[in-house]
Amino acid sequence: MSIQNSIGTAVVTGASSGIGAVYAGRFAQRGYDLLLIARDGKRLADLSSTISGKTGRKVVALSADLTNKPELLKVEDRIRSDKSISVLVNNAGFGGTKSLVDSSIDDLENMIALNVTALTRLKAAVLPSMIEQKSGAVINIASVVALNPEALNGTYSGSKAYVVNFTQALFETLKDTWVQAQAVPRVSDTRNPLDFHRGDRSHYGPVCRCGKSSSVPGAQKIAESAAALRRRIHMDAAQPDIIGEP
Numbered sequence: 001m002s003i004q005n006s007i008g009t010a011v012v013t014g015a016s017s018g019i020g021a022v023y024a025g026r027f028a029q030r031g032y033d034l035l036l037i038a039r040d041g042k043r044l045a046d047l048s049s050t051i052s053g054k055t056g057r058k059v060v061a062l063s064a065d066l067t068n069k070p071e072l073l074k075v076e077d078r079i080r081s082d083k084s085i086s087v088l089v090n091n092a093g094f095g096g097t098k099s100l101v102d103s104s105i106d107d108l109e110n111m112i113a114l115n116v117t118a119l120t121r122l123k124a125a126v127l128p129s130m131i132e133q134k135s136g137a138v139i140n141i142a143s144v145v146a147l148n149p150e151a152l153n154g155t156y157s158g159s160k161a162y163v164v165n166f167t168q169a170l171f172e173t174l175k176d177t178w179v180q181a182q183a184v185p186r187v188s189d190t191r192n193p194l195d196f197h198r199g200d201r202s203h204y205g206p207v208c209r210c211g212k213s214s215s216v217p218g219a220q221k222i223a224e225s226a227a228a229l230r231r232r233i234h235m236d237a238a239q240p241d242i243i244g245e246p
């Protein structure tokens with residue numbers, strides 16, 4: 001168990017599973033307290049006590065549906081007034097495997113609400129305090145489909161293209177401040193989320209399979225998009241997508 005002082009609070013949206021749960025664990029290992037957000041309060045509470053038990057960090061679970069405007073506004077109020085927040089990971093998001101024509105319009109609207117609107121509003125809630133304190137980071141989870149619109153439905157790829165453009169603009173806007181902005185291109189496999197939760201390096205093969213697995217449909221195209229996206233956001237080819245082990 002860690003006894004070091006906190007170096008701030010990391011807010012992670014969509015922390016109850018997958019990539020968000022990995023970010024939560026990694027930031028706690030690095031000495032951050034956590035504010036974890038997702039809809040499933042039970043999963044969040046379980047993860048919070050696991051992380052807290054392992055790291056000794058303070059972990060607060062906040063159950064909220066970020067596509068629900070009143071709930072989103074409550075989350076904004078909560079994080080706007082918390083000066084300890086030094087990192088925001090805008091991770092909550094979802095895609096969908098149905099074609100654009102077959103997709104439910106309500107699902108597509110929710111996708112935009114979560115992947116685009118919530119991400120944008122939460123950034124706006126934390127940024128003034130970070131700029132004032134001359135420190136902080138906003139990490140937005142994108143996807144290689146941002147540059148590969150034929151894959152999946154156009155709403156998902158469009159929402160992730162937004163994340164990339166938005167983060168690039170944010171990066172430029174913040175260049176004279178000490179606040180950082182990062183877009184993360186990811187192709188991962190969350191079919192076995194429990195293994196993914198543990199952040200076990202042996203699962204990094206399938207998790208970070210950009211361009212490595214020829215068994216993935218369209219793998220070559222995805223690999224090309226991933227490489228192009230990494231070039232576009234100035235990410236070194238060897239740099240891991242997700243923060244590494246502490």
Ligand SMILES: NC(=O)c1ccc[n+]([C@@H]2O[C@H](COP(=O)([O-])OP(=O)(O)OC[C@H]3O[C@@H](n4cnc5c(N)ncnc54)[C@H](OP(=O)(O)O)[C@@H]3O)[C@@H](O)[C@H]2O)c1
Binds near residue numbers: 014019091142187
């Ligand atoms: N997996 C991939 O291959 C891949 C590739 C590229 C990019 N990404 C992106 O990476 C991010 C995380 O994906 P993942 O694969 O880790 O997915 P995941 O395991 O399904 O996790 C999504 C998280 O978002 C939360 N969430 C979903 N809807 C929400 C809502 N309305 N309000 C609040 N929280 C909500 C979920 O928790 P609750 O259900 O408890 O709310 C869950 O914690 C997403 O932005 C995704 O687009 C994933």
